[in-house]
Amino acid sequence: MATIIDGKKLAKEYRMKLKSRCDDLKNKGINPKLAVIMVGNDKASQVYVKNKSKACEEIGIIFEEYLLDENIKQEELINLIEKLNQDDSVNGILLQSPIPSNLDINEAFQKISPNKDVDGFNPLNVGKLALNQDTFVSCTPYGIMKMFEAYNVDLTGKNVTIIGRSNIVGKPLIQCCLNKNATVTVCHSKTKNLKEHTQNADILIVAIGKAKFVTEDMVKDGAVVIDVGINRDENGKLTGDVDFENVEKKASYITPVPGGVGPMTIAMLMNNVIKATENSKF
Numbered sequence: 251m252a253t254i255i256d257g258k259k260l261a262k263e264y265r266m267k268l269k270s271r272c273d274d275l276k277n278k279g280i281n282p283k284l285a286v287i288m289v290g291n292d293k294a295s296q297v298y299v300k301n302k303s304k305a306c307e308e309i310g311i312i313f314e315e316y317l318l319d320e321n322i323k324q325e326e327l328i329n330l331i332e333k334l335n336q337d338d339s340v341n342g343i344l345l346q347s348p349i350p351s352n353l354d355i356n357e358a359f360q361k362i363s364p365n366k367d368v369d370g371f372n373p374l375n376v377g378k379l380a381l382n383q384d385t386f387v388s389c390t391p392y393g394i395m396k397m398f399e400a401y402n403v404d405l406t407g408k409n410v411t412i413i414g415r416s417n418i419v420g421k422p423l424i425q426c427c428l429n430k431n432a433t434v435t436v437c438h439s440k441t442k443n444l445k446e447h448t449q450n451a452d453i454l455i456v457a458i459g460k461a462k463f464v465t466e467d468m469v470k471d472g473a474v475v476i477d478v479g480i481n482r483d484e485n486g487k488l489t490g491d492v493d494f495e496n497v498e499k500k501a502s503y504i505t506p507v508p509g510g511v512g513p514m515t516i517a518m519l520m521n522n523v524i525k526a527t528e529n530s531k532f
């Protein structure tokens with residue numbers, strides 16, 4: 251039976267440490283602030299934004315929400331980002347995705363000041379991660395790396411297989427794992443013989459968005475399995491991309507859904523807001 255990587259507990263410990271850093275800033279008269287921009291009314295995004303606002307409240311970060319109409323023009327979105335870039339009271343800017351497809355999200359990410367880019371999506375910060383320089387690492391990969399640290403999972407020389415190559419999860423994870431000396435394989439929808447790659451993995455990270463896609467037969471004995479997926483199963487129950495019940499019997503460590511990667515993602519966002527504030531003031 252695998253050890254369950256308790257993301258919920260770990261995230262709480264992180265939030266407590268961040269609260270103390272936030273208190274130190276406040277004692278110096280500095281009030282960390284996160285500005286979140288949401289375009290349209292995507293239901294899942296509303297839940298994610300609410301969770302981010304709750305975490306801010308717990309730590310003492312000011313949370314400012316900008317709800318934009320789905321018919322907004324690109325220029326208006328960019329104007330808002332530029333206004334927030336100029337505002338010294340704002341330390342972090344987050345553009346919640348998805349945004350309507352007529353808007354150019356890449357241009358928007360590029361416009362967010364690299365110093366306030368707490369999601370780590372500005373190309374400058376993406377480049378810094380690739381060069382293994384200090385930067386804002388995007389929150390889900392960063393949270394996963396912190397889980398490895400907390401559970402003493404050493405990546406040196408390990409075969410890491412990542413399923414999924416999105417800009418927000420899969421791609422930054424490649425760099426994070428490489429920076430920790432892993433041998434990294436990245437799989438996607440065009441990968442042939444997926445099972446061969448997953449069975450070879452000492453560490454398997456799954457981020458595709460398909461409920462219970464990874465089954466027991468795809469996993470090596472004793473592998474560390476990280477499940478990023480958030481899906482609803484046929485009964486409407488929240489479930490990951492991994493068939494947890496069966497894979498748990500074979501893995502050495504595994505993350506649950508819910509209570510695994512999700513809470514750590516939010517904790518790392520909070521970390522990045524505090525870091526952005528500290529960077530700007532000292």
Ligand code: NDP
Pocket residue numbers: 390413414415416417418419420437438439440441444457458459460478479480481511512513515
């Ligand atoms: P995307 O939809 O952007 O990317 C999915 C990736 O999975 C793509 O690279 C796609 O390949 C690949 N893929 C899809 N089907 C297959 C398949 N059959 N075999 C192999 N690869 C496949 O998703 P995200 O990265 O944004 O999110 C993935 C999941 O993680 C979602 O469930 C999302 O909700 C969740 N998520 C959870 C977070 C958390 O904090 N817990 C944070 C972010 C996301 P291709 O590129 O070829 O299309």
